[in-house]
Amino acid sequence: SGILYVVATPIGNLADLSARARRVLGEVSAIAAEDTRTTHQLLNHLGIATELIAYHEHNESAMMPRLLARLAAGEDLALVAEAGTPLISDPGYQLVAAARAQAIRVVPIPGANAAICALSAAGLPSDRFLFLGFPPRTQSRRRTWIEGVANEPGTLILYESPHRILETLADLRMVLGDGRRIVLARELTKRFETFLSGSASELIAQLEVDADQRRGELVILVEGCPSADLQGLSPEVQRTLRILADAFP
């Protein structure tokens, strides 16, 4: 059977595409792309005319058997996301799992990923981290979700849309208190790349006065749980202690 290449593409700066990624995209029979328009632009930029197949969360189940059949017939295929690494807050897991289950070779072609890119330059501890992807969109679910990681000692990494950034910062402050350092990594590898750092309150104040800081793409990094002291206590007790610690630092 053929090979399924999982190819990372740039998250802004097209020069970040690796030479190996370029070669693979030019050599495979077809590219399964989450967003054919974006990938078409990338291929145009590279002067590559490989066949594109739309493969996104809405047709994932329907397209998967067809992709697997082509692989089984000996064709090499590439999987790409709209930007960055496929499967990381992007489709592809089902296809990769199914390919592996059928003993089809799956080869990663590494490259850009917004979470790791942000972590590498944020100045927060990087020895241990927890990638969380996108928080839930409703406030009550988001708060419960943050509570679930309140004790994590490693740096937390979240993706968020500019529309919800203020609400999510407010919920982080509400659940974790205002004592943790937060870094907002915005527009990574692009012209307006910015790193803002501060407490939740400081960042909220900054974003409220400067709407430009709310535009574009964002990664939120949150300092991990400062000590292991709270571990083992019930969530209610932990929350009360955190509120007290904020009131009487």
Ligand code: SAM
């Ligand atoms: N698969 C991608 C990756 O490997 O990073 C992530 C895809 S996810 C659908 C899109 C989210 O990633 C954005 O909402 C944002 O949180 C983050 N992101 C992607 N590109 C970014 C960039 N250039 N700067 C900051 N965040 C970015």
